Amino acid sequence: MKLDLREIASNVGKSYNYEIREECAESEDLRCTKPIVGSINFTNTGNLIVARGKLETEIELECSRCLEKLTIPVNVKIDEQLPIPVFQTAFVEQEDVDEEEEEPLFRDNVFDLSEYIRQVVLVEVPIQPLCSDTCKGLCPTCGTNLNQGLCNCPVDVEASPFAALASMLEEEDTEEKE
Ligand SMILES: [Zn+2]
Ligand SMILES: [Zn+2]
Known part of the structure; x- marks a missing residue:
C-alpha cells in the first residue's frame, strides 16, 4: 500500500488516520502467519509529517537449535518523521531534485507503507530464535x-x-x- 500524503503535506496542522490491514508480502526473510493490523496517524507539524502508531502481526521462524517451526508475536511502535520536500510543487521538474537527498520510503509525498512495514517487522526478527528457552x-x-x-x-x-x-x-x- 502506498499512501498519498500530498494533502497533508500541503496543510500545516492537518492530520490523517489510517487503519493498517495488510497481508504480509511473502519473502525469503519474512513470513507472517497473520495479517498485519494496526493504525497510523500522520500529522503535518510544519516542515515534517510525524507518523505515529502501532502495528502487530505474527511471524513464522525456525528454531535455531532444533529447526522446528515457531511463531512469535510482533508488536511495533511507529514513530517516524517524514521531511516535507519544501520546494516540491507540481511545477518543479522532478529531475531537479537531488535523488540522494530524498527519503526513499517517502517520495513525491507518497509514503510506501508496505515497504516501511516490511522493514520495521524485519527489525523485530530475533537473530537466534528459540522455540523455548529450554529447547x-x-x-x-x-x-x-x-x-x-x-x-x-x-x-x-x-x-x-x-x-x-x-x-x-x-x-x-x-x-x-x-
Ligand atoms: Zn543421538
Ligand atoms: Zn527448538
Whole structure:
C-alpha cells in the first residue's frame, strides 16, 4: 500500500488516520502467519509529517537449535518523521531534485507503507530464535530432536568435558574429510 500524503503535506496542522490491514508480502526473510493490523496517524507539524502508531502481526521462524517451526508475536511502535520536500510543487521538474537527498520510503509525498512495514517487522526478527528457552536442540550425533525424546547415543557426552572435546574433535575430522 502506498499512501498519498500530498494533502497533508500541503496543510500545516492537518492530520490523517489510517487503519493498517495488510497481508504480509511473502519473502525469503519474512513470513507472517497473520495479517498485519494496526493504525497510523500522520500529522503535518510544519516542515515534517510525524507518523505515529502501532502495528502487530505474527511471524513464522525456525528454531535455531532444533529447526522446528515457531511463531512469535510482533508488536511495533511507529514513530517516524517524514521531511516535507519544501520546494516540491507540481511545477518543479522532478529531475531537479537531488535523488540522494530524498527519503526513499517517502517520495513525491507518497509514503510506501508496505515497504516501511516490511522493514520495521524485519527489525523485530530475533537473530537466534528459540522455540523455548529450554529447547534441548538436536542430538549432534544422530540429529534426533531431543525435545521429542532421547536417542540411543551415549548420554554422558555432555557430562564429561573430555568426552565433549572428543566429540568436537571427531566432528572436525569428519568435516575435513568432506
Ligand atoms: Zn527448538
Ligand atoms: Zn543421538
